Amino acid sequence: MTDRSKGEVWVFAEQEEGKLAEIPFELLGKARELASKLGVKVGAVLMGEGVEPCAAALVAGGADVVHLIEDPALKVFRSKAYRHALVELIKEAQPQIVIFGATHMGRDLAPAVASALRCGLTADCTDLQIGDYTDKKTGETFANVLHQIRPAFGGNIIATIVNARHWPQMATVREGVMKPLDAAAREARGANAGTVVRHASHLDGVEIPVEVVEIVRKASSVNLKGARIIVAGGAGVGSKENFALLHDLAAALGGAVGGSRAAVDLGYCEHERQIGQTGVTVRPALMISCGISGAVQHLAGMQDAAKIIAINTDRDAPIFKVAHYGIVGDLNVVIPKLIKAIRNKG
Amino acid sequence: MKTYNCVVCIKQVPDTQKVTGEAMKADGTINRAALPAIFNPEDKNALEAALWVKETYGGTVTVITMGLPAAKAILREALMCGADRAVLVTDRKAAGSDTLATSYILSQAVKRFNPDLVFCGRQAIDGDTAQVGPQIGEKLDCAVVTYLEKLEMDGDTAIATRDIGTGIETCRAKLPALFTVTEKFGALRPFQMRRVMTYKNAEPEVLDCAAIGCEDARCGFAGSPTSVNKIQSVVLAGGAFKEISPDDAGIGGLVAELIADHTIG
Numbered sequence: 001m002t003d004r005s006k007g008e009v010w011v012f013a014e015q016e017e018g019k020l021a022e023i024p025f026e027l028l029g030k031a032r033e034l035a036s037k038l039g040v041k042v043g044a045v046l047m048g049e050g051v052e053p054c055a056a057a058l059v060a061g062g063a064d065v066v067h068l069i070e071d072p073a074l075k076v077f078r079s080k081a082y083r084h085a086l087v088e089l090i091k092e093a094q095p096q097i098v099i100f101g102a103t104h105m106g107r108d109l110a111p112a113v114a115s116a117l118r119c120g121l122t123a124d125c126t127d128l129q130i131g132d133y134t135d136k137k138t139g140e141t142f143a144n145v146l147h148q149i150r151p152a153f154g155g156n157i158i159a160t161i162v163n164a165r166h167w168p169q170m171a172t173v174r175e176g177v178m179k180p181l182d183a184a185a186r187e188a189r190g191a192n193a194g195t196v197v198r199h200a201s202h203l204d205g206v207e208i209p210v211e212v213v214e215i216v217r218k219a220s221s222v223n224l225k226g227a228r229i230i231v232a233g234g235a236g237v238g239s240k241e242n243f244a245l246l247h248d249l250a251a252a253l254g255g256a257v258g259g260s261r262a263a264v265d266l267g268y269c270e271h272e273r274q275i276g277q278t279g280v281t282v283r284p285a286l287m288i289s290c291g292i293s294g295a296v297q298h299l300a301g302m303q304d305a306a307k308i309i310a311i312n313t314d315r316d317a318p319i320f321k322v323a324h325y326g327i328v329g330d331l332n333v334v335i336p337k338l339i340k341a342i343r344n345k346g
Numbered sequence: 347m348k349t350y351n352c353v354v355c356i357k358q359v360p361d362t363q364k365v366t367g368e369a370m371k372a373d374g375t376i377n378r379a380a381l382p383a384i385f386n387p388e389d390k391n392a393l394e395a396a397l398w399v400k401e402t403y404g405g406t407v408t409v410i411t412m413g414l415p416a417a418k419a420i421l422r423e424a425l426m427c428g429a430d431r432a433v434l435v436t437d438r439k440a441a442g443s444d445t446l447a448t449s450y451i452l453s454q455a456v457k458r459f460n461p462d463l464v465f466c467g468r469q470a471i472d473g474d475t476a477q478v479g480p481q482i483g484e485k486l487d488c489a490v491v492t493y494l495e496k497l498e499m500d501g502d503t504a505i506a507t508r509d510i511g512t513g514i515e516t517c518r519a520k521l522p523a524l525f526t527v528t529e530k531f532g533a534l535r536p537f538q539m540r541r542v543m544t545y546k547n548a549e550p551e552v553l554d555c556a557a558i559g560c561e562d563a564r565c566g567f568a569g570s571p572t573s574v575n576k577i578q579s580v581v582l583a584g585g586a587f588k589e590i591s592p593d594d595a596g597i598g599g600l601v602a603e604l605i606a607d608h609t610i611g
Contacts, residue, residue, distance in 0.1 A: 016512060077510070079480070079490045104511035108492045111477035115449060115484035120571030123445075123475035133575060147575065153362055153472055158578045166571040209489035209520040213505075217513040229610065253610055265387070265529075278474050286609050297362070307609055309600070310587070320587055325600060329592025337594055341601040342610065 004167045005144065007096035008043040008065065009035040012086075013058055014105050015046065016077070020054050023101030025180035027173060028062030030128055032181070034097065035064075037130040038144055043067055043095060047082060049075040052196070059194035060186045066194060067093065071201035076212045077105050081203060083112040088202040090117060095168050097146050099128065102172040110172050120163030121170045122148035124277070126177050126300070133162045145169065151277045151300050176225055176281045222256065222272045229255030230284045232275055232302070235262035236291025236312060237331065243268045245335045246290055252342045258282065260298045276301035288338075290331045294319030311335070348501055349404035352396035353461040355452050355482065356389040356409055356424065358417040359472040385420040388467030390534035392527040395465045395497060397428045397535060403499050405462070406430045410455050412440060412448060418550055425545040426537040432550035439555045439565045445473075447569035449481030454558040456482060463504070464524040468493060479526035489519035495530040 009031045013024040024044060035042045044063035046054055048070065055066040067089060073081045086109070090098065098113075100106035102124045114121035127149040133142045142164040148171045152159045163169050181189070224230060231250040237243050243263070250257045259269035261276055275282055276298040287305035292298060294310075294317055302308070303322045310323035311331045320326045327334050360381040396407045408431040409424040411417045421432035435455050443451065456464055464486070466479035476492075483490030489504075495514070496507035504519045509528065555565050563569060590596045604610045 079483075079492070083484065104493055104509065107476045108480055108490070111445065111449075111475075111480040112484040112490065114446065114477070115481035118446065118571070120444065120446065121477060122572060123473075123477055135573075152474070153360075159574050160576040161572050162575045163571040163573070209523070210491065211518045213516045213518055215510065215513050215515045286604070295362075307604075309590075323587040325590055326587040327590045327592050327596070327600075334592050334597065337592075337597045338601065341594075341598045344598075345601070345605060 004094055004096050005038075006040060007094045007168065008041045009038065010043045010045055010067075010095040010098040010168075011063070012098065012100040012106065012109070013044045013046045013054070013063075013066075014101055014103060015048055015051055015054055018048065018051055018054065020057060021101065021103065022180075023103060023106075023173075023175050024058065025061045026175070026178040027099050027101060028058070029180045030173070030178040031097075031099065032062045034128060034130055034146070038096070040096070041065055043093075045069075045086065045089065045098075047074050047085060055196045056191040059191050060189050062181050062189070064194045066196045068196055068198045069201050070198070071203050073203045073206075073208060074201065076215070077109075078208055078210050078212065079108050079112055080210065081206070081208045082109050083116060084206055085201045085203060086113050087116045089199055090168060092199070098168045098170045100170070100172045102174050106172050110170060114170055117168075119166040119168060119170060120161075121172070122150055122161040122163075123172050125150045125171045125173045128171060128173065133164050135164070146171070151297065174281060222270070224256050224258050224273065224275065224280045224282050227256035227282070227284055229253045229286045229288075230258050230275070230282055230302075230305075231255055231288045231290065232258040232260065232292060233263050233268060233290045234260040234292030234298070235266060236293065237263060237268055238291070240268050242332060245332065249288065249335050249339055252339045253286075255284075255286070260292045260295065262295070263292075289319055289323070290335065292319050293317045294322070347404065348499075350399050350462045350499065351405055351459065352399055352407045352463045352465060353456050353459050354389070354393050354396045354407065354409045354424070354429070355456070355464070355466045355478070356393065356411045356420055357386045357467075357470045358383050358411065358413055358420045359386045359470050360384075362471050383416065383419070385423055386467055386470045388469060388527060388529060390467070391529050391531045392465040392467045392525075393424055393427065393429065394534040395494065395525065395527050395531050396463070398532075399463060399497070399499065400428070408433065408459050408461070410435065410452065412436070412443075412451055412455070421550045422545050422548055423537070425548055426541045427535055428538060428541070432548070434550045434552050435554070435558065436552060437554040437565070439560075439562060442567035442570060443565060444570035444572045445475055445477040445481060446571060447565055449478045449485060450564045450569060451555060451558070451560055452478065453482045453485035454555075454560050455553065456486065458558060462521045462523075464488075464522070466524065466526050468526045468528045476526065479524065483524040486522065486524060489521070489523035491517060491519050491523060492526045494525040494527045497525070497531075
């Protein structure tokens with residue numbers, strides 16, 4: 001048994017149709033930080049069919065080693081095939097940390113891998129750090145373990161999770177939370193800063209009980225992450241019809257429309273517009289929050305906005321605690337006045 | 347015609363969506379007592395999927411929950427909606443289970459019923475991990491289809507439509523298969539009036555870990571690799587916002603200020 005504390009820090013490099021997602025680069029940014037604390041290498045796991053050309057970008061993005069598995073059975077993501085190949089690779093190469101994006105694929109694959117390896121997994125982390133840990137019950141101490149930080153209980157608490165006794169330590173990480181290496185750092189690394197190591201898939205004779213028939217790609221019509229101005233609504237908007245007012249305001253400002261989880265659950269807006277712990281994290285220049293009381297799970301996804309205007313009838317709503325400007329009033333009155341003022345330039 | 351034996355895994359959860367101003371204490375921590383215990387929303391969608399299969403193709407629906415005896419409430423709700431059989435797995439040995447131990451215990455319970463189809467909600471609103479479903483699937487070593495939106499049966503194969511984030515996938519899964527179901531599948535049907543009377547005081551079957559053949563070392567704290575090192579309540583910093591009066595003068599002034607500092611153009 002090798003000393004696992006010398007193991008690499010791995011990132012699962014999610015790709016579809018030979019195109020890498022953004023999330024592996026965000027994870028690589030974090031992995032470099034973790035690996036340099038530990039004095040180990042950063043590995044990226046690249047799986048698929050004919051995906052070797054993606055390796056150079058991963059090296060420039062921060063990988064010292066790209067672990068490549070190519071197999072026709074891995075052409076399209078299928079949970080069992082990916083799980084089986086990755087579990088075998090982890091057993092063989094013994095990384096100490098494996099992080100996945102908290103995407104649909106990552107949230108399907110990572111739990112299955114953790115279940116097969118009987119190791120711990122923390123979902124939807126917003127930060128990862130290396131630190132020491134003392135078990136309060138036994139007094140045992142562990143050096144350099146992965147502290148996995150995530151909101152829990154609807155985002156109302158922030159929990160730090162450790163799994164000090166099991167290898168590897170695994171986590172999924174929210175999209176848009178970690179920062180990729182910047183252009184200068186990527187340029188400086190170049191495509192020769194790492195190596196590609198090819199591994200067997202171990203899929204011969206393994207029955208995969210799922211066959212993908214068709215995939216219809218959806219063009220993401222909602223780009224909240226990139227929006228400079230966001231108008232967001234919550235349960236206090238009152239109806240789907242009233243939500244149209246928010247679209248009018250966003251149109252007047254050239255912004256995008258988002259919603260709290262309550263607004264999504266009530267059917268006022270689509271799921272892809274959800275801002276918060278289980279939705280998208282946004283950092284717009286201006287956030288106009290309408291009828292959102294401010295559950296912490298929502299605030300977690302928007303409180304870094306440069307300017308926040310809150311409109312709510314309840315003066316005691318938590319949203320006012322993060323707002324820069326507060327309007328205590330009925331949004332059905334306030335929003336039309338805002339639109340008018342914007343059209344008249346103040 | 348083939349009929350299908352379905353098992354649905356459900357969970358009773360605190361209604362974390364009710365954490366608004368009223369449920370927060372003055373120090374910014376949560377007043378948990380102010381939160382009602384509810385049937386986890388997406389587990390209702392999972393139950394609907396099973397009831398739909400039973401109604402369309404025939405078969406049975408068994409609901410299983412792991413939790414305290416108070417969780418019988420959601421089992422009764424499931425019976426009132428049309429489930430045939432309800433099972434509570436409750437045991438002090440299960441206390442402190444993380445997702446790995448929970449999925450182990452539930453998978454042991456599910457195996458007893460030898461189902462063709464297993465349905466779980468995509469995730470529970472108290473933890474939001476979405477891990478237990480796929481982990482039960484791994485332990486059953488069956489086909490796993492996450493983010494299910496639509497289903498059709500074709501003999502020993504399920505034709506499933508699922509959300510993959512970047513698109514919508516249609517796949518064929520060989521039975522037995524486990525699905526994690528999203529709200530897109532459709533809302534749970536209402537209670538049937540005659541079943542409300544029959545099941546309002548129904549006692550579900552109660553099983554402990556030993557009865558479903560669990561190894562102690564894989565249950566509860568002992569079987570959970572993860573531990574919580576620290577919990578911080580999220581305390582919001584003070585309310586130093588600038589108040590704008592909700593009239594033309596106040597709002598006009600605000601817009602002028604935002605234009606002046608180039609926030610809006």
